[in-house]
Structures are given as C-alpha cells and as structure tokens.
Amino acid sequence: MAYTPPDSIFDLAPRELKQAVAEMGQPAYRAQQLSEWLYDKRSRSFEEMSNLPRGMREKLAARFTFDPLRLEKKRVSKDGTVKFLFRLGDECDIETVLIPSETLNAEGESKRLTLCVSTQVGCPLDCKFCATATLKLQRNLSAGEIVGQFMLAQRETHRRITNMVFMGMGEPMLNYDNVMRAVETLTNPDNQVIGPKRITLSTSGIVKNIVRMADEQRPIKLAISLHALRDKLRTELMPINKRWNLRDLGRAIEYYYNKTNIPVTYEYILFDGLNDSMDDVKRLAKLARRVPSKVNVIPFHPIDFTNPTGFAAELKATTPEKFNAFIAQLRALDVTVMIRSSSGKDIEAACGQLALSNTPEIVV
Numbered sequence: 001m002a003y004t005p006p007d008s009i010f011d012l013a014p015r016e017l018k019q020a021v022a023e024m025g026q027p028a029y030r031a032q033q034l035s036e037w038l039y040d041k042r043s044r045s046f047e048e049m050s051n052l053p054r055g056m057r058e059k060l061a062a063r064f065t066f067d068p069l070r071l072e073k074k075r076v077s078k079d080g081t082v083k084f085l086f087r088l089g090d091e092c093d094i095e096t097v098l099i100p101s102e103t104l105n106a107e108g109e110s111k112r113l114t115l116c117v118s119t120q121v122g123c124p125l126d127c128k129f130c131a132t133a134t135l136k137l138q139r140n141l142s143a144g145e146i147v148g149q150f151m152l153a154q155r156e157t158h159r160r161i162t163n164m165v166f167m168g169m170g171e172p173m174l175n176y177d178n179v180m181r182a183v184e185t186l187t188n189p190d191n192q193v194i195g196p197k198r199i200t201l202s203t204s205g206i207v208k209n210i211v212r213m214a215d216e217q218r219p220i221k222l223a224i225s226l227h228a229l230r231d232k233l234r235t236e237l238m239p240i241n242k243r244w245n246l247r248d249l250g251r252a253i254e255y256y257y258n259k260t261n262i263p264v265t266y267e268y269i270l271f272d273g274l275n276d277s278m279d280d281v282k283r284l285a286k287l288a289r290r291v292p293s294k295v296n297v298i299p300f301h302p303i304d305f306t307n308p309t310g311f312a313a314e315l316k317a318t319t320p321e322k323f324n325a326f327i328a329q330l331r332a333l334d335v336t337v338m339i340r341s342s343s344g345k346d347i348e349a350a351c352g353q354l355a356l357s358n359t360p361e362i363v364v
C-alpha cells in the first residue's frame with residue numbers, strides 16, 4: 001500500500017494553520033505565535049514554544065508530527081557546497097543541496113546561498129543524463145516534506161538561505177499542488193522565510209502546468225530544462241518531448257510570459273557532438289529571443305556510477321574549448337548567458353547522485 005506521511009505541522013498552509021489554532025479554541029494571535037516559533041525561531045519541537053499554553057502544545061503534539069524528515073548525512077564540498085541526505089518517515093532518502101554563489105559581498109561571504117530542493121522520491125521521467133531517473137518514481141513528497149527540507153537545511157547553516165530552486169530529485173510540475181502549497185507557506189509575508197521572486201521552479205516541460213502556473217499568476221520564477229533545439233535529439237535525451245514537443249513548449253513559454261511578465265531561464269547542458277554546434281547556437285538564440293530570458297549553460301557531469309546503457313552511456317561532456325566557443329557565440333547573438341559552475345562536483349552535487357552513491361566521507 002502506498003505510504004502517506006502523517007500530518008506534519010509543516011504541511012499546513014498559512015490559512016490552515018490559523019484554522020487549526022481556532023479549532024483548538026485559541027485566539028487568532030496564537031496562530032501568529034506558533035508561526036513565529038516554526039519559521040522565525042526555527043524551533044525543533046512544540047515543547048520549546050514557551051509562550052504557548054501547555055494545553056495547546058499538548059494538543060498540537062497529539063495532532064501533528066514535527067519534522068517530517070531527519071538528517072541522515074551531510075557532506076561539505078571544497079567549494080562550500082553542502083549536500084544533505086534526508087530520510088523520510090518511510091525510510092526513503094532524498095537529497096537537498098545548498099550552493100553558495102561565487103560572487104562575494106563586502107564581508108567576503110558568498111552573496112547568495114541557494115537551496116536546491118527535491119519534490120519527489122525518484123522521478124517518473126527518463127532523462128538520459130540524470131541519475132535520479134534511474135530510481136524511477138517512488139512517490140510524491142508532501143508539502144511538509146518540501147518545507148521541511150528548507151527548515152532543516154536552514155537550521156544547519158548559520159547564514160540565511162537567500163534563494164531556492166525546485167531542481168533536486170523529481171519533476172516539480174508533476175507534484176504541482178504540494179509544491180505550490182509549500183511555496184505559499186515559505187513565502188507567507190508574516191513568516192518572511194523567503195520572497196517569491198527568490199524561488200525558481202525548473203521543469204522538463206510539463207506544458208499543461210506551465211499554463212496553469214501562468215493562469216494562477218504564481219509570482220515565482222520559471223526555468224526550462226531545455227538541452228536540445230531539435231525534436232529528435234530532445235526526445236532521445238528527454239522522452240517527455242514526445243508528449244509536448246518544442247513547438248508546444250515554445251508556445252507555453254510565450255503564454256506564460258504574456259500572462260506574468262516574468263522572464264524565463266533556459267538550462268542547457270552541453271554534450272559533446274550532440275548539441276554544441278553553431279546551428280544549435282542559432283536555434284537557441286532564436287528561442288531565447290522570443291521572450292525576455294537568460295540561458296544557463298551547464299557542463300555535463302557523467303553519471304557512470306549508475307551504469308548507464310544505450311544512448312545514456314554515449315553522453316560525454318563537451319570539451320572546454322567548445323564550451324567557451326559556444327558561450328561566446330551565444331553572447332555575440334545578444335543572448336544573456338550565465339555559466340553554471342561545477343559547484344559541488346567533488347561531492348556529486350547534481351541530480352540524484354548522493355541518494356545513489358555510497359561514499360564514505362561523511363560529515364554530520
């Protein structure tokens with residue numbers, strides 16, 4: 001039987017938290033106090049919420065669990081990237097990665113700390129370059145398990161997490177309701193955990209939910225995991241392209257921008273001899289100009305440890321010379337290009353890798 005996580009306090013969207021407190025016969029300001037303990041003071045239990053009446057704390061503990069996941073492993077990379085392996089109530093593992101930006105502030109600290117969050121255990125899509133894909137889909141994460149990743153990672157770091165991306169394990173658009181519920185909690189203006197403009201949802205191209213996100217005027221940002229500009233190649237790399245091809249995707253992106261006015265980001269991993277030609281540059285520039293956008297060009301990290309076969313086994317990183325030439329040519333065509341560095345390469349901080357690899361050097 002499918003596992004359903006018990007109700008965690010972190011599952012509750014702001015309006016539900018208020019309702020739960022009201023149902024306990026408590027005045028409205030108690031909901032605000034509870035919310036402060038959870039999200040401002042990053043409390044670890046109901047017990048320590050000292051300004052809540054004991055009876056209310058007991059009722060909360062009887063009705064809700066607290067953290068819906070626990071820290072199992074934590075690994076720190078030489079470049080400051082931190083990779084967390086979290087264990088869920090059903091003993092499944094997910095990973096969450098904290099990535100410091102390379103740009104520094106006046107104090108010499110990275111300007112941004114971005115948390116890359118998982119939305120599913122495994123993933124049902126079969127992108128050939130992705131380690132998570134080999135896990136298949138185990139289940140969707142609950143909203144509380146998504147919020148919990150943020151709160152536990154924040155407790156583990158002395159600095160405030162400034163940005164968040166749904167780019168960990170899983171396709172967030174296939175767990176849309178729980179992802180958006182988590183966004184509502186984390187961006188609740190009363191809590192000030194993180195602003196919506198600092199959250200990015202990355203999708204492989206689930207067109208129906210790009211349209212839904214536009215219709216609902218969600219204020220977070222959208223990124224498209226693109227990687228190819230020819231349908232044949234994109235379908236080989238990302239079979240979801242069979243369901244929604246590049247034409248469908250392009251139209252959905254235009255629809256999204258026209259509704260929200262929010263620029264989009266394209267992610268483009270460079271594979272040797274597959275998508276790194278001058279023709280690819282031109283096609284990418286053409287798409288990038290359709291709506292205000294930027295392109296993240298990303299080096300490929302091989303996933304040999306998953307023992308890939310067939311097409312997946314043939315994928316190779318493009319050479320540094322071709323990588324640099326690709327970027328220069330894109331920029332010459334007036335495309336805004338960011339180079340995603342190899343953050344956390346030494347701890348395999350890419351899609352799905354810690355949950356699969358059994359590396360011993362662990363710092364907890």
Ligand code: SF4
Nearest residue numbers: 123125127130133170
């Ligand atoms: S790249 Fe993303 S969407 Fe594709 S299989 Fe991996 S986790 Fe799923």
